[in-house]
Amino acid sequence: MSKRVLLGILLACGLTAPALAQEPKTGGVINAVIQPEPPGLMLAMVQNGPVQMVAGNIFEGLLRYSPKLEPQPELAESWSVSDDAKTYTFKLRKGVTWHDGKPFTAADVLFSIEMLKQTHARARNNLVQVDKIEAPDDYTVVFTLKQPFGPFLGIFEVGSMPMVPKHLYEGTDFKTNPYNNAPIGTGPFMFKEWQKGSFIRLVKNPNYYEKGKPYLDEIYWQVIPDAAARSVAYETGKVDVLPGGSVENFDVPRLSKLKDTCVTGAGWEFFSPLAWLWLNNRQGPLADKRVRQAVMYAIDRDFAKDVIWNGLGKVATGPSASAIKYYTDDVPKYPYDPAKAKALLKEAGYKGEKIRLLPLAYGETWQRWGEAVKQNLQDVGMNIETIATDVAGGNQKIGDWDYDIAFTYLYQYGDPALGVGRNYVSSAIAKGQVFNNVEGYSNPEIDKLFADGAVATPDSKRKEIYEKAQKILVEDVPVAWMLELQFPTITRCKVKNLITTGIGVNDGFKDAWLDK
Amino acid sequence: MKQFWKSMLRSPSGVIGLIILVLAIAVAVFGPLLFPNSPWRMVQRPFLPPFTLSTVPLGTDALGRDVFAGMIFGARVSLLVGLVSTLVALIVGVPVGAMAGYFGGKVDDALMRFTEFFQTIPSFALAIVLVAILQPSIYSIVASIAVVSWPPVARLVRGEVLSLRTREYVQAAVVTGQSNTWIILREILPNALSPVIVLASLMVATAILLESSLAFLGLGDPNLISWGYMVGAGRTVIRQAWWITVFPGVAILISVLGLNLIGEGLNDALNPRLSREGR
Numbered sequence: 061m062s063k064r065v066l067l068g069i070l071l072a073c074g075l076t077a078p079a080l081a082q083e084p085k086t087g088g089v090i091n092a093v094i095q096p097e098p099p100g101l102m103l104a105m106v107q108n109g110p111v112q113m114v115a116g117n118i119f120e121g122l123l124r125y126s127p128k129l130e131p132q133p134e135l136a137e138s139w140s141v142s143d144d145a146k147t148y149t150f151k152l153r154k155g156v157t158w159h160d161g162k163p164f165t166a167a168d169v170l171f172s173i174e175m176l177k178q179t180h181a182r183a184r185n186n187l188v189q190v191d192k193i194e195a196p197d198d199y200t201v202v203f204t205l206k207q208p209f210g211p212f213l214g215i216f217e218v219g220s221m222p223m224v225p226k227h228l229y230e231g232t233d234f235k236t237n238p239y240n241n242a243p244i245g246t247g248p249f250m251f252k253e254w255q256k257g258s259f260i261r262l263v264k265n266p267n268y269y270e271k272g273k274p275y276l277d278e279i280y281w282q283v284i285p286d287a288a289a290r291s292v293a294y295e296t297g298k299v300d301v302l303p304g305g306s307v308e309n310f311d312v313p314r315l316s317k318l319k320d321t322c323v324t325g326a327g328w329e330f331f332s333p334l335a336w337l338w339l340n341n342r343q344g345p346l347a348d349k350r351v352r353q354a355v356m357y358a359i360d361r362d363f364a365k366d367v368i369w370n371g372l373g374k375v376a377t378g379p380s381a382s383a384i385k386y387y388t389d390d391v392p393k394y395p396y397d398p399a400k401a402k403a404l405l406k407e408a409g410y411k412g413e414k415i416r417l418l419p420l421a422y423g424e425t426w427q428r429w430g431e432a433v434k435q436n437l438q439d440v441g442m443n444i445e446t447i448a449t450d451v452a453g454g455n456q457k458i459g460d461w462d463y464d465i466a467f468t469y470l471y472q473y474g475d476p477a478l479g480v481g482r483n484y485v486s487s488a489i490a491k492g493q494v495f496n497n498v499e500g501y502s503n504p505e506i507d508k509l510f511a512d513g514a515v516a517t518p519d520s521k522r523k524e525i526y527e528k529a530q531k532i533l534v535e536d537v538p539v540a541w542m543l544e545l546q547f548p549t550i551t552r553c554k555v556k557n558l559i560t561t562g563i564g565v566n567d568g569f570k571d572a573w574l575d576k
Numbered sequence: 577m578k579q580f581w582k583s584m585l586r587s588p589s590g591v592i593g594l595i596i597l598v599l600a601i602a603v604a605v606f607g608p609l610l611f612p613n614s615p616w617r618m619v620q621r622p623f624l625p626p627f628t629l630s631t632v633p634l635g636t637d638a639l640g641r642d643v644f645a646g647m648i649f650g651a652r653v654s655l656l657v658g659l660v661s662t663l664v665a666l667i668v669g670v671p672v673g674a675m676a677g678y679f680g681g682k683v684d685d686a687l688m689r690f691t692e693f694f695q696t697i698p699s700f701a702l703a704i705v706l707v708a709i710l711q712p713s714i715y716s717i718v719a720s721i722a723v724v725s726w727p728p729v730a731r732l733v734r735g736e737v738l739s740l741r742t743r744e745y746v747q748a749a750v751v752t753g754q755s756n757t758w759i760i761l762r763e764i765l766p767n768a769l770s771p772v773i774v775l776a777s778l779m780v781a782t783a784i785l786l787e788s789s790l791a792f793l794g795l796g797d798p799n800l801i802s803w804g805y806m807v808g809a810g811r812t813v814i815r816q817a818w819w820i821t822v823f824p825g826v827a828i829l830i831s832v833l834g835l836n837l838i839g840e841g842l843n844d845a846l847n848p849r850l851s852r853e854g855r
Contacts, residue, residue, distance in 0.1 A: 288812060310638060310813050367622050367639060419798075424812050427794070432639055435616045446798035448712040 082556070086275050088574030090555065092301035092565075093290050094260065094281040101251065101260070102240040103222040104172070105179050112219040113303060114260055114281050116566035118159075119245035121218035122150055122169070122201075125562040127329045129383065129474045131213050132561070135164065135223055135246065136201075145208035145517050152199040156269045158225045159250045166195035171226035179234055186215040186478065189515075208517045211385075211475035217330060218567055220473070248274035248570040257283055262569075275573035287423065291315060300555055303565045304328060304547025309370045309425045315550050322553040325372055325546035327564015332381035332479075333547070335469035337433070337540040342500040344464055345415060345442075350408035352537040355465070356394035358401035358440040359433055365543055368429045372548055376541035378534040379484060383544075383562075385475050386526035391534035401440040412443045418458065418466035421451045430467060437465075459492045461500065469545055470495060474562070476526050481510035484529075484538060501538030583845040590841015596834025604655045607648035615649040615801045616641060626819045635819045637810060643820060646801050647827050653802040654831065657718055658784040662776055664722035665729055670772065672726070673733025674760050678741060688734070691727045699724035703786055707795045714797045717790060721783050732775055736768035770846035774839050781835035788828050803828045 094114055100106045103115040122136040131139070136150040156164040170193055176183040189209040194202045205212065215221060223246060228239045243251050248270075249262035260281040264274055282299050284290045291311045293299045295318065304327070307315065316323045339346045339355065346352055361375045380387045415437075419430025434444045444465075449457065458466050472479035482488045482495070486502035506529055513525040549565060551558060558565065558572040584590045613619070618640040619632065626635035626643070634643040676687040694702075706720035740746060741764070749759045788804025790796060796805045803824040810820030 308812055310816065314816060363618070367618075424809070428639055428809070430798075431616060432618065435614070435618060438614070439617075448795075448798040450708075 084573040089278040091280045091299040093306045095306040097283045117249040117569045118247045119222040123216035146205045148203040150201045159244045165198040168226045172224040211477045214474045300552045302550040320553045327559035329383040330562035331471040332383045333545040334381045335542045338466040348408045350404045354401040354404040355540045357397045359436045360396045373546040374544040381544045386523045388527045415464045420467040477514040587841040587844040589837040593834045593837030604652040611645045615645040637820045650803040657787040658780040661718045661721035661783045662779045665726040669726035669729025673730035677734040677737025695727045712795045740764045774843045777839040781832045
């Protein structure tokens with residue numbers, strides 16, 4: 061059969077019976093874009109987006125998460141929770157080896173957690189409720205909590221808690237350990253080489269514990285610094301995978317229309333990036349709740365979604381993204397209504413005081429968004445002055461509370477106790493940081509709700525608490541929620557099964573295969 | 577003066593340049609009156625090609641903003657930056673050059689070393705650094721363009737003053753006991769002015785280009801639309817929407833060309849040797 065006929069048949073199959081599961085094929089090399097070039101690959105030490113994306117295939121966590129954020133086995137093959145919700149017992153998978161051949165055991169888990177407490181700020185924070193961790197045998201790990209902590213099963217993803225080889229790191233200076241440059245994990249792919257400024261090469265782990273996986277032989281992560289050049293690299297066939305955020309949004313529709321190209325917004329459920337405007341609640345016109353509500357009414361968020369983000373994403377309804385647990389849309393609504401915004405401003409006695417707007421210096425999309433929001437706010441009579449700044453300068457201004465309105469987007473990590481509360485409780489007001497309660501909102505009721513919600517049992521109780529918190533927050537508008545962002549992943553359609561979990565490309569190459 | 581206009585109008589390039597400049601100034605002054613809406617306003621669907629709707633003749637940009645309105649308002653910013661920064665550069669450069677040339681000796685040495693200090697740094701790089709440090713705003717842009725463009729003025733004026741310094745009428749003025757300031761202002765500078773005027777017209781053109789380049793790199797005033805900003809913002813979508821970059825680009829080209837033609841015309845008109853040839 062000629063190649064063309066075969067291709068025709070394959071295409072016909074693909075078109076007529078997309079639901080038909082195909083048998084994965086083994087072999088093949090994939091070129092993917094990594095943007096920007098990661099500062100390192102030792103996931104326990106650095107956790108920037110691109111680090112997670114590459115190193116998520118080298119390292120593994122105890123659990124993975126489905127797109128619905130349900131825990132799934134990874135290095136732990138099963139787990140159980142005691143009736144008082146304070147003891148979590150994990151059974152580890154047997155026969156797992158590190159890339160250097162040494163077996164993976166419970167001792168590695170205990171060591172990893174000790175190490176992460178020193179090197180990984182978010183992991184340290186996630187483990188605050190843990191009283192002690194024990195390993196009764198080589199394949200069992202028991203976590204005992206100080207008090208029940210609802211989101212506990214949500215902290216074991218590879219980026220939040222990567223497993224590190226004890227035999228290579230114990231007793232060494234973590235920062236200067238030579239294995240930071242050639243990381244050893246348990247994952248489906250092994251680090252092979254890194255030509256700085258050019259590519260990172262991972263090769264198949266032949267001894268991977270899941271028989272038959274991974275299907276691919278090699279992954280090349282190509283480093284291409286210019287956004288336009290990344291699109292061209294895809295068009296010319298140099299790369300087959302453009303992970304979310306690696307091309308500018310306005311290129312997405314054009315690339316999507318190319319032959320044999322598949323686009324998906326899935327694979328970001330665990331992070332659920334939510335974009336909002338910090339509103340400085342401390343001073344100036346925005347200290348007035350009515351002015352903050354006016355901001356919500358004044359901004360055409362559908363326009364932002366359709367035009368600036370090319371229809372990707374979702375208009376946010378409140379502090380939680382819709383994939384986050386206990387999300388509710390039963391909250392006060394703020395449709396685009398300039399007349400109402402004007403009325404609220406008038407009622408609040410706003411007299412045209414100057415309001416400074418800090419856009420996010422993350423490229424064209426964010427710049428355009430800043431301009432559109434400025435125009436929306438000016439249309440209802442607000443006197444907006446845009447402050448031009450770079451990323452570092454913007455972070456400094458936001459951390460010093462030296463702004464009136466500022467763009468941002470943050471990850472939410474699946475549970476309101478892990479990724480939402482930190483932006484609204486008054487204990488998280490700390491000058492100099494940019495991911496906490498930057499707006500200076502302080503409401504004892506909200507503080508109590510988030511404190512109770514983290515440790516309440518059972519689930520229905522947590523749900524009730526967090527739904528109440530969402531209603532209060534949306535009424536008060538401490539920040540102006542904009543969009544649930546979606547970073548589309550663009551691939552050739554022959555790349556199959558790349559995105560199967562809630563963290564998408566970050567651990568997706570384990571299951572991915574190439575249809576030749 | 578009449579003589580000047582006569583010779584200016586005799587040079588075709590000068591005439592064309594003048595027409596372009598007058599038109600550009602007219603657009604900058606009166607254009608915004610015809611477009612009461614802000615050029616930042618999103619008026620139509622994004623990426624509307626030009627010549628499809630009469631309300632947005634040159635199409636819309638990535639946010640649905642009117643490209644034509646942007647060009648009209650951009651003219652104001654570009655010309656203003658060009659003229660004001662040149663004026664500032666003259667205010668700094670002329671006295672420095674005049675003093676260096678007139679007093680000579682150590683004053684000359686000191687002032688010229690100072691000038692050279694600025695000349696050794698590539699001007700565009702210096703402008704970028706200054707704007708980045710001062711944060712982009714119309715003031716910092718004008719200031720940084722002025723800072724990088726005054727040294728040539730100083731050197732030119734110094735050269736002229738050096739040669740005029742030895743003329744008999746200047747020496748006569750010195751002998752009659754007039755003050756140095758008076759001599760520089762009344763006797764020397766008026767006679768050194770014609771090459772400075774020619775240079776200034778070219779400097780305006782350079783300043784417009786500099787401002788456009790800064791805005792292109794994202795270092796424009798974020799609150800003001802300018803041609804360079806439009807080109808820079810449209811650059812990344814040039815494959816989908818050529819018109820966003822092409823029209824403001826053409827506007828920059830024409831106005832810079834116009835200023836250069838004026839410079840040439842002025843040179844013809846003010847150069848005694850050239851202008852007398854025609855008689």
